[in-house]
Amino acid sequence: MPAQVEHFRWRQQITAARDCDEDLDLEADAVVIGSGAGGAAAAYELASRGLAVVIVEEGDYYDRSHFSGRLTEVVPKLYRAFGSNCATGNALIPVPVGRNVGGTTTINSGTCMRTPAAVREHWRARGLGDFSDAALAPWFEQVEAMLKVQPADPRHVGPIGDIIDQGAAALGFEARHPLRRNAEGCDGQGLCQFGCPTDAKQSTNVSYIPRALERGAFLFTGFRATRLERDGGRVTGVRARGRDGQGGTVRLRVRSRAVVVAMGTFFTPLFLRRQGIRNRHLGRHLTLHPAGVVNALFPDRDLANSRTIPQGFGVADLADQGLMFEGGTIPLAGHGLLSNLNGRDWVRFTESYPHTAYFGFMIRDTSEGRVRPGPHRDWPLIRYHLNRHDFRLFLRGVDTLARMYFAAGAREVLVPGPEGITRLKDLHQLEAFLRRPLKPRHFLITAYHPLGTARLGRDADDGVCDAEHRVFGQPGLYVMDGAAVPSSLGANPQVTIMTLAGRAAARLADRLQDPQGRKGQTGETRP
Incomplete structure (x- = not known):
């Protein structure tokens, strides 16, 4: 502060x-x-x-003196309904918006x-x-x-940029690049989603x-x-x-x-x-740009997740087909809260945060939803059904990102879902996983771009x-x-x-x- x-x-x-x-x-x-x-x-x-x-x-x-990075303080101030707005349909899709x-x-995250x-x-x-x-x-x-607007500083993108760059290159992707951001003078504190404490991010305030x-x-x-x-x-x-x-x-x-x-x-x-x-x-x-996340474990690498920006690297080779890969690292608190684990499993997973790679993708959706009045003015009724075309694109995102991780030397790939985490050791397990009768509800889907x-x-x-x-x-x-x-x-x-x-x-x-x-x-x- x-x-x-x-x-x-x-x-x-x-x-x-x-x-x-x-x-x-x-x-x-x-x-x-x-x-x-x-x-x-x-x-x-x-x-x-x-x-x-x-x-x-x-x-x-609020000015930057209020952006302490303490989630219990800033989320009630900056997010509508504590960030709890969700679209419901064939999956529950959180769509946080600001107030x-x-x-x-x-x-x-500042991406432009x-x-x-x-x-x-x-x-x-x-x-x-x-x-x-x-x-x-x-x-x-x-x-x-x-x-x-300018390209993200590689120093603040962190090791995740190198991992995705290496993995994407191994798969033949060429449109690998730092994302353009509105954060001149960023010092890499990684608090973009909770109010920039230095005013580097040029949000409209x-x-x-x-x-x-x-x-x-x-x-x-x-x-x-x-x-x-x-x-x-x-x-x-x-x-x-x-x-x-x-x-x-x-x-x-x-x-x-x-x-x-x-x-x-x-x-x-x-x-x-x-x-x-x-x-x-x-x-x-x-439309929402439904987004997916895939994680991976690199036990021998410190990924500096708490010291880097959440979204600073992208792969755009498939953008014309509706699939854009972008970073999506979350704070330690989110890492633990979203794990759906308990006991020793939760402790081990939380302790693995420095070695857990976070990256994501979003799709240019052809699905369309609807907004109607809800039970309270802060909670409108948001209905959205991910259609077959978009879900196939979503699965392609999961498959492609997992392959990037394996190509970059990941020990294990993690696919989070509402009911737990699917752990994959190699490409054979990935292919077997994708042959299952999967539905949108089996995945952790989020969205940040309602339009x-x-x-x-x-x-x-x-x-x-x-x-x-x-x-x-x-x-x-x-x-x-x-x-x-x-x-x-x-x-x-x-x-x-x-x-x-x-x-x-x-x-x-x-x-x-x-x-x-x-x-x-x-x-x-x-x-």
Whole structure:
């Protein structure tokens, strides 16, 4: 924990609900609900163009002094529902999301990838707009400059990078590389998913939000948006409420010319539905990038798992087929808690942590799920069924990663599942294991990239928003977050979300500054 944390002038632009002693009534050009990848990028773009911007965030603001690395402290602060959100179907798939200034960017691993060209071409072919290299390159570059994107430092990737590099090379893979990350100056503490204690990781609480506030935006934390305001058929603002310092209710009203909803893929569609918006695509088309993990034992090697970043190396040879290999090392606490062992077996497994290799893969899913209201606002009902095509791809990921480990000299390969760990000594045992009548429920499947529940579409029969991110039939209302992404990516999505949101916000700024539509008619708006 740092001995001293800087106090910047932009911090004066932050108002917490607990510090309010009366209700607030404000006016702005635009109000943005949410401060994650999409909301922060949109707020920055709008504020940079001279508009009055208010950001409403349900979570609290934390700086690096709060990121102690102690899970019992940081998980309740940074994660929604203590990280317990899960998709249910033919497997139980945890999908943790953030609730804080910065949203899930505060608790992700920092990996930064551009939207694959093939995916963008698919969007263009569906009639969703121009997603060509020429159209998006300036926006990608702006996002990458803001996040200080650069290849992971091999020193902080650690021995797991060498193991996977060796194993993948032995199998003939060529696209082996350090992952690009948003963590200039990283010192390798490996706490990326629990708030970076040095501010090296440029999550939006460190990058976009401070710059939006420097440009005049105001941030209100601890306020949950409850209702859209309307004048006739037009959306004209939002109401929110929070808890004051005495435990009472404090209300916030923001009247604005535009409302940008960026509450995340799970919560944006639920909020819109509560506002009476009816569209058959709302809450549907959920994709997750289902991810698998395979471990291996290297008894004679110290893998420095507690002294390296969780995700810093990748193998992309099969990315065009929907399979991307990326690191996935977890803290010691997670190593023990996820083992499903007890007694001496648990002790031996936990003691093997320094010698246990962690690596994973994610798939570009063709499966689609749905989000509906659940028993509590923090626990929506998330349904997702992994289809046969995707499960075959998942099994290929398990097989390929296990072979990488064996080629790199692993003593034993471990395939974790909800009911225990399958231990494999050689390729013959691997092949016998994969011949079993396996189902998705037999594997430990996780997901970190929910997308698509308020997707862009050609019209209201194809999606929830148009190419400008305007909600169909709802003048003044926009969606700029992962919910608007039209399909699964096969790449970590934060750069895509920021790029689409920044581009859409720039076009919104043009319309707000020139309601007659004279700007932006000659070509692509540039950053």
